[in-house]
Amino acid sequence: MEFELFITPLLFLMLFLFSIFLLFRGKKYPDRLPPGSLGLPVIGQSLDLLKALKADKVDKWFLKGITKHGPIWKASLFGYPTVVVHGPTANKFIYTYDGNILTSTQPPSISRIMGPKNLFELAGHDHKRVRAALASFLKLEVLKQYATKVDQEIQHHLQTHWHGKHEVQVQPLIKTLTFNVICSLLFGIEKGTKRDKLLPHFQHMMEGLLAIPINLPFTQFSRGIIARSKLVPMLIDLICEKREALEEQKQEANPHKDLITSLLGIGNDDGSTNLSDEEIIDNIILVMIAGYDTTSILLTFLVRLLATNESIYTTIICEQEEIAKSKAPGEALTWEDLTKMKYTWRVASEMLRINSPVSLSFRRAMQDIEYGGFIIPKGWQVLLSQSMTHMNNDIFQDPTVFDPTRFEKHAPQPPPFSFVPFGAGPRMCPGIELAKMETLAMMHRLVTQLTWELVKKDESFKRNPMPEFDQGLLVRIKSNIYAI
Numbered sequence: 001m002e003f004e005l006f007i008t009p010l011l012f013l014m015l016f017l018f019s020i021f022l023l024f025r026g027k028k029y030p031d032r033l034p035p036g037s038l039g040l041p042v043i044g045q046s047l048d049l050l051k052a053l054k055a056d057k058v059d060k061w062f063l064k065g066i067t068k069h070g071p072i073w074k075a076s077l078f079g080y081p082t083v084v085v086h087g088p089t090a091n092k093f094i095y096t097y098d099g100n101i102l103t104s105t106q107p108p109s110i111s112r113i114m115g116p117k118n119l120f121e122l123a124g125h126d127h128k129r130v131r132a133a134l135a136s137f138l139k140l141e142v143l144k145q146y147a148t149k150v151d152q153e154i155q156h157h158l159q160t161h162w163h164g165k166h167e168v169q170v171q172p173l174i175k176t177l178t179f180n181v182i183c184s185l186l187f188g189i190e191k192g193t194k195r196d197k198l199l200p201h202f203q204h205m206m207e208g209l210l211a212i213p214i215n216l217p218f219t220q221f222s223r224g225i226i227a228r229s230k231l232v233p234m235l236i237d238l239i240c241e242k243r244e245a246l247e248e249q250k251q252e253a254n255p256h257k258d259l260i261t262s263l264l265g266i267g268n269d270d271g272s273t274n275l276s277d278e279e280i281i282d283n284i285i286l287v288m289i290a291g292y293d294t295t296s297i298l299l300t301f302l303v304r305l306l307a308t309n310e311s312i313y314t315t316i317i318c319e320q321e322e323i324a325k326s327k328a329p330g331e332a333l334t335w336e337d338l339t340k341m342k343y344t345w346r347v348a349s350e351m352l353r354i355n356s357p358v359s360l361s362f363r364r365a366m367q368d369i370e371y372g373g374f375i376i377p378k379g380w381q382v383l384l385s386q387s388m389t390h391m392n393n394d395i396f397q398d399p400t401v402f403d404p405t406r407f408e409k410h411a412p413q414p415p416p417f418s419f420v421p422f423g424a425g426p427r428m429c430p431g432i433e434l435a436k437m438e439t440l441a442m443m444h445r446l447v448t449q450l451t452w453e454l455v456k457k458d459e460s461f462k463r464n465p466m467p468e469f470d471q472g473l474l475v476r477i478k479s480n481i482y483a484i
């Protein structure tokens, strides 16, 4: 996605000059830079990595570099000289290094759509403050009470989009579901016209994020910017409504009613609010984006797995039917029900290992840093790969084999920083519990209500950078196990 920045000649020239400047900075330490070649300025090895990403062969791309240069090497990626690292020690270093020095700054085109105050752009105290505010709602103790609400949203979704259908495209449908769950749970926007109006703007923003960043009429990027400009006033109205409601019902208001109310309710000791409206808006947008593709991809892969692996399907259905039997017909799931879905979560964890929705993480060095005996010069990028760590034979035996027993309680635990689908350290995903809740509740409803088969047995996907199935993972609904 970042590579597409090159398309405009002016941008290309600026990047070219900047990358030459960074290369010269690196020349300060001729003997301390990692081995490897930076290739052509700006372009470097970007096309090669993009090709590997599309083919879902990032681990092979890493392996090629390791074989050629050793465990740490340099390359030029997406306009920046980059130090490529891998493995649990490197993960620990990157994930836990001082966030003011190793930042997660995004390309300008991305922050133009996500907003300058989104969590990825923030570092140090501001990152801590905004993240703590988000986490105060997303933590398990608070989310627990919303299990039933998530389940109701899922039931409504299945009834509207799956029941009575002959064939469905799983990936786009589940994306709509994750959008609806976020709207309802995090923003307090229940089903209806308001939510329906938000969806197209949000979808244009998502497309804009992944598009060539040329801001000309009719480009996807400019549609993304326009969509943000239409979405922001709607979010401002929403914030005003929630602020008024909070003030009116000060006494009996539930501060955890939804994420926005929770963010508005967080105050400083002097009575002022902790987050500005701009921070709230940019982070509402971030949460929408961060929680949309990721969970839906995990669920899509699980739907595919259950259509092809009979033994896993049978064990999951046993576990889920046991839970269904303990409920009255139509009774919603509770958090306690979800805690019983231990095997289902082991399968989901193995899926996150083998098909990590996020397969690469970049950081930017704000000053010269030493790692593994080498210097990472100021301005350079650092790249690590979750997929590469998850496919390491020394950590996960027979890594290509799908084996949920790896996550059994008594199985040897993977060493720290070696199972990292949600990252680790101060920037570790704050949405884990929500992702888990959505995944388990959806799996329960799917396997207890429907059976399905793949229309195309070998429907493939490309990473763009998130996995995208060629036909949205087309499945044929075989039967409704019981009518609701």
Ligand code: HEM
Residues within 6 Å of the ligand: 104, 119, 120, 131, 138, 286, 287, 290, 291, 292, 294, 295, 298, 356, 357, 358, 361, 362, 420, 421, 422, 423, 424, 426, 427, 428, 429, 430, 431, 432, 434, 435
């Ligand atoms: C299966 C689902 C998910 C996966 C695999 C996932 C993965 C990740 C990863 C790997 C990171 C860290 C990236 C880095 O260090 O560079 C991250 C960050 C983040 N995720 Fe998730 N995520 C998931 C679901 C969610 C959900 C449901 C939400 C929202 C409710 C969410 C919100 C965020 C936010 C706000 C950040 C930024 C944290 C920060 O910079 O401090 N994620 N996610």
